[in-house]
Amino acid sequence: MNQKVSDIFKANKIKNTVQRQRVYEYMTSCKEPITADTLYIELSKDKSFDDIINLSTIYRILELFVKHNLVLKNSFGNDHRATFEMNLREHKHHLICVECNKITTIKGCPLKTYEKDLGDLTNFKILEHRLEIFGVCPKCQSDKNSH
Amino acid sequence: MNQKVSDIFKANKIKNTVQRQRVYEYMTSCKEPITADTLYIELSKDKSFDDIINLSTIYRILELFVKHNLVLKNSFGNDHRATFEMNLREHKHHLICVECNKITTIKGCPLKTYEKDLGDLTNFKILEHRLEIFGVCPKCQSDKNSH
DNA sequence: ACGCAAATGCAAATCAGTTGCATTTGCGTT
DNA sequence: AACGCAAATGCAACTGATTTGCATTTGCGT
Numbered sequence: 001m002n003q004k005v006s007d008i009f010k011a012n013k014i015k016n017t018v019q020r021q022r023v024y025e026y027m028t029s030c031k032e033p034i035t036a037d038t039l040y041i042e043l044s045k046d047k048s049f050d051d052i053i054n055l056s057t058i059y060r061i062l063e064l065f066v067k068h069n070l071v072l073k074n075s076f077g078n079d080h081r082a083t084f085e086m087n088l089r090e091h092k093h094h095l096i097c098v099e100c101n102k103i104t105t106i107k108g109c110p111l112k113t114y115e116k117d118l119g120d121l122t123n124f125k126i127l128e129h130r131l132e133i134f135g136v137c138p139k140c141q142s143d144k145n146s147h
Numbered sequence: 148m149n150q151k152v153s154d155i156f157k158a159n160k161i162k163n164t165v166q167r168q169r170v171y172e173y174m175t176s177c178k179e180p181i182t183a184d185t186l187y188i189e190l191s192k193d194k195s196f197d198d199i200i201n202l203s204t205i206y207r208i209l210e211l212f213v214k215h216n217l218v219l220k221n222s223f224g225n226d227h228r229a230t231f232e233m234n235l236r237e238h239k240h241h242l243i244c245v246e247c248n249k250i251t252t253i254k255g256c257p258l259k260t261y262e263k264d265l266g267d268l269t270n271f272k273i274l275e276h277r278l279e280i281f282g283v284c285p286k287c288q289s290d291k292n293s294h
Numbered sequence: 295a296c297g298c299a300a301a302t303g304c305a306a307a308t309c310a311g312t313t314g315c316a317t318t319t320g321c322g323t324t
Numbered sequence: 325a326a327c328g329c330a331a332a333t334g335c336a337a338c339t340g341a342t343t344t345g346c347a348t349t350t351g352c353g354t
Contacts, residue, residue, distance in 0.1 A: 057332080082227075098274060118253070134274050
């Protein structure tokens with residue numbers, strides 16, 4: 001059992017279970033957002049545990065982590081499935097390849113001053129924004145050219 | 148039969164049917180994005196036609212229009228349902244009130260130069276982006292203060 | 295007006311996600 | 325270290341949105 005993870009659970013009043021440990025640890029190792037069923041498949045591959053975590057348990061754990069702000073939930077582009085990623089508490093955006101659906105995380109943001117101007121203009125209290133940029137990744141560009 | 152609409156269909160090689168006319172005309176009258184089943188309900192209310200368009204037909208028509216770029220498909224915030232709106236072929240963004248879910252369309256865009264820089268940096272061929280800004284609209288702000 | 299490909303209606307299937315309920319597990323208490 | 329019970333899990337059945345197969349109907353070129 002990873003001591004650090006159980007401490008995080010304790011701090012959030014989240015009961016410590018094997019399943020939650022496994023989901024948390026796998027999520028931490030992910031560099032990009034992941035869907036619930038991909039997570040299910042990946043965790044099922046791990047032979048160091050005898051049993052497979054039930055998919056509905058994975059959904060329940062992910063929603064719990066989202067509720068505690070440990071994890072962020074999104075959905076991108078054409079893919080209507082939700083994706084999840086650890087909440088690193090940094091402002092970022094996603095660059096999504098329209099061919100292969102690969103998601104690349106972009107740090108930094110060009111919108112700080114724009115939000116202020118927009119708030120002044122519309123009298124909305126601006127809270128946050130979501131920016132997704134769509135394009136074709138280098139790999140898919142070269143795959144296309146070779147046909 | 149609206150002559151203008153059938154001309155648009157002809158120009159797009161879309162076979163002219165009563166159902167497609169009705170969907171097209173209703174969509175044109177919408178100021179904000181609409182879901183397939185709201186569209187279904189609204190069209191069903193119209194007593195000037197004897198029959199109700201089947202929901203799966205509505206989905207098929209919407210997808211057809213999306214394929215022809217007459218209509219744009221989105222989905223916002225937590226709502227997992229797809230929304231559709233006429234493609235007015237102008238670049239815009241949406242400002243969504245987190246209290247009442249009202250969607251306000253914003254013309255103009257602060258991201259033109261950013262996209263170029265990002266393409267240079269990542270070697271992606273940047274195609275488009277989606278920016279949604281979340282906040283509290285003036286009405287919901289004053290509703291809150293009066294409690 | 296005819297014929298046929300394409301569009302529609304309908305019902306059944308699918309896909310992602312959720313829920314009810316019986317069983318199991320973690321954890322505070324003794 | 326064992327007990328008890330609320331909370332978590334597994335499983336199967338359900339839901340809501342969307343899609344699909346197929347029989348019937350409709351639009352449009354000839």
